[in-house]
Amino acid sequence: MSAVVREGRTLKHQIVRRQVEDLLDLLAVGDHVPSERHLATRFDVARETVRQALRELLVDGRIERRGRSTIVAGPKIVQRLMIGSYAEAAHLEGRTAERVPVTWTDLVADHELAGRLGLEAGDPVLELECVLVTDGVHVGLERTHLPAQRFPYLLRTLDPASSPYSAIRACGVTFTRAVERIETTLPDAREAALLDADTRTPMLLLERISYDENDAPIEHRRSLYRGDRMSFVTTMTP
Known part of the structure; x- marks a missing residue:
């Protein structure tokens, strides 16, 4: 049962990640990324799901944290x-x-x-x-x-x-x-x-x-x- 739950959660955050990436493609480098709360409401998912997607995008260099804000990053x-x-x-x-x-x-x-x-x-x-x-x-x-x-x-x-x-x-x-x-x-x-x-x-x-x-x-x-x-x-x- 736990394996099924983990697989479902992973799938959900991957879907959200792709949705966020589509959003990032419409923004310019340096633009602010919408907040976790806004994205969770927009995609009708839990904030933790959004947080996991953003975490992966941060490691990949698509986004960058500036203080309390998150912005679109340039290429690594x-x-x-x-x-x-x-x-x-x-x-x-x-x-x-x-x-x-x-x-x-x-x-x-x-x-x-x-x-x-x-x-x-x-x-x-x-x-x-x-x-x-x-x-x-x-x-x-x-x-x-x-x-x-x-x-x-x-x-x-x-x-x-x-x-x-x-x-x-x-x-x-x-x-x-x-x-x-x-x-x-x-x-x-x-x-x-x-x-x-x-x-x-x-x-x-x-x-x-x-x-x-x-x-x-x-x-x-x-x-x-x-x-x-x-x-x-x-x-x-x-």
Whole structure:
């Protein structure tokens, strides 16, 4: 019996989703989407059914939440995964990209971060946090950790708004490989505010450790991307 109920509910929200998509096709990017209550009345369904349909449309990037409002979204930004900075990857796709500095901090490595960077707990670490902006949209929040002893002059020479990869390469360091882990998550209140989103917006969390030619860790990077605005592609060969 429960399986039949679940199948019926799924079918109903899929029908509502198609109806909402037809409505979105009549609107322009940036237009406000009618409220859950209005859509539930219009399609004669429960609000939870509408909410489920809107949730899927949000993940697919058809709609976007702005504060308490929901608007029609533009196409998702598709970007290649590569060893290099976010801005470099965006420029390869012909997009504008900038980094807006948030914090530039001296830290002391805890055991977890020390293990990632090949350091001892208590060693100094540089942390750079930036909002990533593509085509005028806040799409990501990037936090980079670097061994301070390896890059003693970086704090004085690096422009936080520029790519740290270029500055690191200028120090004679060569990136040879990176290990990246991708998960889904939700932002906390601070992260959502920095990304012009809300705490219900699905996020893609990318954690990367990059290595040099001697297989020594160069950086640990945590990047949080808006799942409603970004998707990633990569090419794999045998």
